[in-house]
Amino acid sequence: MGVSWSNNNRRRRRRNTYFHPHPHPPHLPPPYYYPPPLLPPPPQGYFITSTNPSASTSTTTSYVGPPPQYYPNGYTANSVMLHQQPLYANEGGSEIHASPPPYIDHQTTKKIRNDVNLHKHTLRLYVDTNNPDHHLISFDFDALYDGSITIFYLAKEEEKCRFIPLFPDMFEPITFPFQKGAGQKFCQPSGTGIDLGFFELDDLSRPSPGEDVFPLVICAETNSSVLGASPHMQITQAVLEKSNSIGPFQVKVVRQILWIDDVRYELRELYGIGSSETPDFDDNDLGKECVICMTELKDTAVLPCRHMCMCSECAKALRFQSNKCPICRQPIEELIEIKINNGNQ
Amino acid sequence: MANSNLPRRIIKETQRLLSEPAPGISASPSEDNMRYFNVMILGPTQSPYEGGVFKLELFLPEEYPMAAPKVRFLTKIYHPNIDKLGRICLDILKDKWSPALQIRTVLLSIQALLSAPNPDDPLSENIAKHWKTNEAEAVETAKEWTRLYASGA
Numbered sequence: 001m002g003v004s005w006s007n008n009n010r011r012r013r014r015r016n017t018y019f020h021p022h023p024h025p026p027h028l029p030p031p032y033y034y035p036p037p038l039l040p041p042p043p044q045g046y047f048i049t050s051t052n053p054s055a056s057t058s059t060t061t062s063y064v065g066p067p068p069q070y071y072p073n074g075y076t077a078n079s080v081m082l083h084q085q086p087l088y089a090n091e092g093g094s095e096i097h098a099s100p101p102p103y104i105d106h107q108t109t110k111k112i113r114n115d116v117n118l119h120k121h122t123l124r125l126y127v128d129t130n131n132p133d134h135h136l137i138s139f140d141f142d143a144l145y146d147g148s149i150t151i152f153y154l155a156k157e158e159e160k161c162r163f164i165p166l167f168p169d170m171f172e173p174i175t176f177p178f179q180k181g182a183g184q185k186f187c188q189p190s191g192t193g194i195d196l197g198f199f200e201l202d203d204l205s206r207p208s209p210g211e212d213v214f215p216l217v218i219c220a221e222t223n224s225s226v227l228g229a230s231p232h233m234q235i236t237q238a239v240l241e242k243s244n245s246i247g248p249f250q251v252k253v254v255r256q257i258l259w260i261d262d263v264r265y266e267l268r269e270l271y272g273i274g275s276s277e278t279p280d281f282d283d284n285d286l287g288k289e290c291v292i293c294m295t296e297l298k299d300t301a302v303l304p305c306r307h308m309c310m311c312s313e314c315a316k317a318l319r320f321q322s323n324k325c326p327i328c329r330q331p332i333e334e335l336i337e338i339k340i341n342n343g344n345q
Numbered sequence: 346m347a348n349s350n351l352p353r354r355i356i357k358e359t360q361r362l363l364s365e366p367a368p369g370i371s372a373s374p375s376e377d378n379m380r381y382f383n384v385m386i387l388g389p390t391q392s393p394y395e396g397g398v399f400k401l402e403l404f405l406p407e408e409y410p411m412a413a414p415k416v417r418f419l420t421k422i423y424h425p426n427i428d429k430l431g432r433i434c435l436d437i438l439k440d441k442w443s444p445a446l447q448i449r450t451v452l453l454s455i456q457a458l459l460s461a462p463n464p465d466d467p468l469s470e471n472i473a474k475h476w477k478t479n480e481a482e483a484v485e486t487a488k489e490w491t492r493l494y495a496s497g498a
């Protein structure tokens with residue numbers, strides 16, 4: 001019975017820092033961001049603990065270091081990311097030389113504000129009715145500031161999140177300005193589309209082997225009102241598929257990237273957060289409760305599988321029993337506690 | 346027993362089991378030990394156990410939900426993954442246990458095991474061998490045992 005998951009034992013274990021659970025999870029699944037492989041090797045042999053593990057109010061909170069501009073009151077995208085460096089704050093806790101987790105790393109989250117967000121599930125490619133050989137794109141997006149959208153086809157990512165089209169003769173990147181506002185719909189004007197007939201379907205349906213060239217790249221850029229501030233970009237990379245090589249193209253977003261203050265973040269979604277979740281394998285409403293104690297609200301996600309499924313106390317307890325995600329049984333590399341604050345927007 | 350220290354999870358699970366029982370499954374806690382459940386599973390339709398009422402016992406160890414519940418058939422059953430002591434060969438009760446699983450999901454899995462015997466991962470070698478060499482006859486035996494021991498009388 002049951003399904004076996006692959007179990008590539010074993011990488012290192014880490015430990016992170018926990019925050020207070022917050023009573024109001026958002027309705028939308030908040031993405032989180034993390035910079036790709038910048039993590040230094042984890043320190044060994046100690047971790048943070050709260051003075052009174054039984055009381056949920058005593059968990060350690062350590063927002064250490066990040067500059068204040070990372071904490072705007074009205075950040076919009078419910079975005080959370082890992083701090084780049086592990087933090088070793090120890091607030092009233094005691095260090096324990098623990099035997100079960102051999103390698104421990106404190107990982108705290110910080111919020112960044114995403115000034116422009118393309119809703120990846122709304123991205124469509126459709127035929128230009130005035131120009132049936134050509135395709136246009138449309139999508140919904142939110143923007144905190146004015147900015148512009150640039151469309152690339154078969155574009156290679158260069159350093160510093162710059163994009164270069166491989167075939168500029170086929171389609172010169174095209175830029176459209178937009179004004180700030182939430183819930184906007186972008187429809188590419190007729191006559192500005194691309195004739196995809198020049199390309200092999202195989203080239204359109206997948207990224208290049210190194211994942212640096214994507215068939216469709218949309219770069220949304222905002223210019224903050226702060227003078228001299230560097231622009232914020234959100235890049236959406238997608239492939240174009242046809243089922244059985246016929247029919248209309250389906251757009252599949254493979255990756256979204258944020259480029260903020262010269263740091264590149266990849267955007268990933270957390271699973272198991274928010275009220276729109278479909279019921280889990282069990283029929284119970286597992287939307288908000290920790291799957292372990294079924295009492296506290298979930299506030300801790302497992303990496304790399306991204307299952308947001310536990311409260312911080314249970315996550316701590318779990319680490320002494322198991323290194324597998326309760327939902328999918330993949331090895332746990334990190335736990336991140338995510339303090340969701342949607343109260344004062 | 347230390348029922349006063351019962352974790353809220355167990356109380357919630359018990360309440361949900363009683364208020365919204367899964368089809369063909371009933372589980373109620375013992376009066377003197379809230380960690381001990383009397384369980385009944387109806388033999389699934391289209392299985393050799395159809396028409397049978399199977400009694401089981403389920404115990405939640407102190408470590409639950411970090412450790413799996415202990416479950417055992419009390420009713421005699423002819424099944425390649427259940428031995429004569431009623432012990433069950435089911436991965437989620439052993440190494441595939443996850444604290445996200447619950448009493449309800451465990452019992453549903455056992456119910457599914459009745460529908461889909463797996464002689465390739467046997468607990469009763471003889472029954473598994475029987476199943477693999479002559480499935481029709483093994484199924485007949487299972488039906489016979491169901492009539493004899495699980496008629497609910």
